[in-house]
Amino acid sequence: DAKTTQPPSMDCAEGRAANLPCNHSTISGNEYVYWYRQIHSQGPQYIIHGLKNNETNEMASLIITEDRKSSTLILPHATLRDTAVYYCIVSDSGAGSYQLTFGKGTKLSVIP
Amino acid sequence: DTGVSQDPRHKITKRGQNVTFRCDPISEHNRLYWYRQTLGQGPEFLTYFQNEAQLEKSRLLSDRFSAERPKGSFSTLEIQRTEQGDSAMYLCASSRADSGNTIYFGEGSWLTVV
Numbered sequence: 001d002a003k004t005t006q007p008p009s010m011d012c013a014e015g016r017a018a019n020l021p022c023n024h025s026t027i028s029g030n031e032y033v034y035w036y037r038q039i040h041s042q043g044p045q046y047i048i049h050g051l052k053n054n055e056t057n058e059m060a061s062l063i064i065t066e067d068r069k070s071s072t073l074i075l076p077h078a079t080l081r082d083t084a085v086y087y088c089i090v091s092d093s094g095a096g097s098y099q100l101t102f103g104k105g106t107k108l109s110v111i112p
Numbered sequence: 113d114t115g116v117s118q119d120p121r122h123k124i125t126k127r128g129q130n131v132t133f134r135c136d137p138i139s140e141h142n143r144l145y146w147y148r149q150t151l152g153q154g155p156e157f158l159t160y161f162q163n164e165a166q167l168e169k170s171r172l173l174s175d176r177f178s179a180e181r182p183k184g185s186f187s188t189l190e191i192q193r194t195e196q197g198d199s200a201m202y203l204c205a206s207s208r209a210d211s212g213n214t215i216y217f218g219e220g221s222w223l224t225v226v
Contacts, residue, residue: 034214036217041201041222042219042220043116043203043205043217043218043219043220044155044203044217045217046214046215046216046217049214085154087154098143098145098160098167098168099145099157099160099168100155100157100215101157102154102155102156103154104153104154105154
């Protein structure tokens with residue numbers, strides 16, 4: 001089972017910031033928080049990941065709470081092309097683990 | 113394009129036929145993964161390789177499914193005696209084996225069994 005909880009759907013107005021929440025209360029110390037998105041009929045696209053600190057890249061920002069039990073993915077200026085299913089995943093995805101366990105994600109609809 | 117490449121992108125086959133999908137990972141990645149995704153669900157892990165060794169295969173759905181990575185580069189996923197329930201998107205992904213490294217996915221191979 002997925003170790004994360006996400007709302008099933010969200011709407012966001014085009015040009016506004018989209019804030020997607022994720023709860024991961026059982027995260028362990030060596031597990032990262034990963035975000036992927038999947039646009040209809042395409043493979044999952046990596047967005048960002050973090051361990052403890054907030055992270056930002058050209059696509060998004062990731063805010064992780066101090067206790068690491070929840071996080072928020074921020075798309076600063078949502079466009080119609082950001083309409084997708086967004087998956088929040090916790091995994092060490094490296095030496096100790098080998099897979100990502102996907103839940104159902106959040107379906108983000110960007111409204112014109 | 114230096115991403116994960118999958119072939120074919122779409123395959124329609126008759127029930128009972130065998131199908132094979134190929135995956136070419138990102139060149140410096142030593143780990144390769146196969147996932148399956150059915151409509152309305154998130155991707156489901158099937159198996160993975162580190163170099164040429166298949167280190168986890170218990171999640172393969174049945175003995176009709178097999179995967180190989182003979183030289184530690186490209187991989188194939190074969191489904192024998194296909195059934196209608198095998199209709200899905202088969203995703204390949206790759207990564208380096210170090211902790212925290214990102215897993216990158218290909219565009220997937222759609223299988224329709226008629």
